[in-house]
Amino acid sequence: MADADPKPGSAAESQIAMDAPAPEQSAKRRSLMRPLLMFGLPLLIALVAGYLYLTSGRYISTDNAYVRQDVISVSPDVSGRIVAVNVKENQRIKAGDVLFQIDPEPYRIALAQANADLAAARVQVATMATDSSSAAADIESARAELTLAEATYQRQNELMKRGFTTRASFDAAVQDVAAARAKIATGQAAAARARQQIGSGGGSGQPAAIQVALAKRAQAAMNLERTTVRAPSDGVVSQTSRLQVGNITPSGVPALSLVVSDQAWVEANFKETDLDHMRVGQAAELEFDAYPGLKVHGRVQSIGAGTGSEFSVLPAQNANGNWVKVTQRVPVRIAINGKPPRVMIAGLSTDVRIDTGAR
Structure with missing residues (x-):
């Protein structure tokens, strides 16, 4: 038996009517999308083009950049055998901390010798002062002898004129005067020499011999103090492999490096x-x-005075016939x-982006 047709107004017919899109709504939607596509899309393209135009050339960037820090090469001022090492690799230290110590015994002996030399110099100066006083006394004695010899000469001269003395007595009187004058000259020379030996130099008021001894003692004391090597600033100790107890370390040769950790900057090669x-x-x-997602702000501190090739060990020789033009890079300090x-480690690779404010 054939199925009966659904009656108008049945539930199935109502569902079909609801699922079918209304022609009026579809037309309305198309009328709204048409102006949006006609005007909105070109406007969006214009805005993007304007932004690119305004920012074009404003930002410059490079990935040829690295973190830099001041590195101090610590070297001893005196040579000797290392007897103690107080630091380890990558240890953080403060200014004034003891890094290592050189055997101080030879320098203690040198200081004792300098003290003995100073004492000997003072004794020598005292002896010179005594000699100076003795020379002054000799001069006074010689002057008294000269006075007597001149008086004797005058008497012998008068007697010689009258013929009451011998020629030998007259000549002896003349010789006594000359001898007395020579003795005075000798005493004056000795006194001058003593004064010069005692005399001070450099306006310090100390005799020259004592000044020399004091300078040697100060040098010996400073050398003894320098056997203890201290950190010149805060930082991180590096390259301590050369510090071994028992090794002889020469003066002026770097024994370790100290990275000044609180003075980091970035060197970008643009x-x-x-x-x-x-x-x-x-x-x-x-x-x-090293730190993905981390962004740090900075500023251009200085622009290099020359390209990297200008300060290389073997600068480029562009005056030859094989010259090829190469774009140079200039170090810029950020x-x-x-x-x-995060901790700034020397040598970290960095990406730098500078806002030049162009346009």
């Missing part, structure tokens, strides 16, 4: 074609390969604003 709008003080954004949230 192409010479990027320097047109770069100025000191411009803002910079720093990213580090100062870091404030204290970064």
